[in-house]
Amino acid sequence: MKLRRSMLFVPGNNPALIRDVHIYRPDSVMFDLEDSISIIEKDSARFLVYNMLKKLKNYYKKLNIETVVRINGLDTDFGLEDLEAVVLAQPDIIRIPKIETAEDVLEVERHIERIEKEAGIDGGPIKIMVAIESPLGVLNAYQIATSTKRLVAMAIGGEDFVTSMKTNRSEKGLELFTARGMIAMAARAAGISALDSVYSDVNNDEGFLREAKLIKQLGFDGKSLIHPRQIELIHSVYTPSQKEIQKSYKIVEATKEAIRENKGVFTVDGKMVDKPIIDRANHVLALAKAAGVRVGGDCNEI
Incomplete structure (x- = not known):
């Protein structure tokens, strides 16, 4: 990016x-x-x-x-x-x-x-x-x-x-x-x-x-x-805040798990996650990485 x-x-x-x-x-x-x-x-x-x-x-x-x-x-x-x-x-x-x-x-x-x-x-x-x-x-x-x-x-x-x-x-x-x-x-x-x-x-x-x-x-x-x-x-x-990064990271990791478990619908913190939310989470993490902000774990985009 x-x-x-x-x-x-x-x-x-x-x-x-x-x-x-x-x-x-x-x-x-x-x-x-x-x-x-x-x-x-x-x-x-x-x-x-x-x-x-x-x-x-x-x-x-x-x-x-x-x-x-x-x-x-x-x-x-x-x-x-x-x-x-x-x-x-x-x-x-x-x-x-x-x-x-x-x-x-x-x-x-x-x-x-x-x-x-x-x-x-x-x-x-x-x-x-x-x-x-x-x-x-x-x-x-x-x-x-x-x-x-x-x-x-x-x-x-x-x-x-x-x-x-x-x-x-x-x-x-x-x-x-x-x-x-x-x-x-x-x-x-x-x-x-x-x-x-x-x-x-x-x-x-x-x-x-x-x-x-x-x-x-x-x-x-x-x-x-x-x-x-x-x-x-x-x-x-x-530059995304740590709160935004943590939330986005959580969504991306939950999406990976849902894919592994073949789940069509899943929630994060009680809220349903769909494609626009996943796309926004990926965008936040991409912005953070491009700005040189550390993103926790070995997180890759979905």
């Missing part, structure tokens, strides 16, 4: 932060060439990210930190130049902003394939992540999510989405509820990861945790982050 609980945004023009990502240990790091970079710094940021990736990507891989680069859109003066450089630098994922249709994704993929072919890169190793930031993108979420096998994750861009809806972000997040639900369902139906938008008040831990628990309950795999201090917070929400 590849964890994507935390994806830390790092401006592509900040060499110190790019260099020090290993200190913070997010599941994924996203080097940004888009919104956080001014027009006059686009070229220098691209050059910096290219060279830092060439130097450090194998080190990140050893630490199990996934490398992502957010390019500018192809409808800008910088998007294609970003792709030409980034594909050659070979991050794990290229993130495309402001996607509204499946064709938007396929256009980027065609350029990636062309650049790979010209450079003699075999196997299409680079994956794609998309950001949905408009009502049209939300309405087309499933078609986008199933547009190509390269696509491994879908994120919601909260600020752009609420702006396009002519509203604003609120503490309870009601303005994002429908879009979050549709994106999470599309991602689940397509078998890819779903990532939530950033929480911009970096000093409000209580508010961050409240939003993190909400998006976890909605089915998201994790959250985009703008500050390293948010990494530990989001990991605490997504």
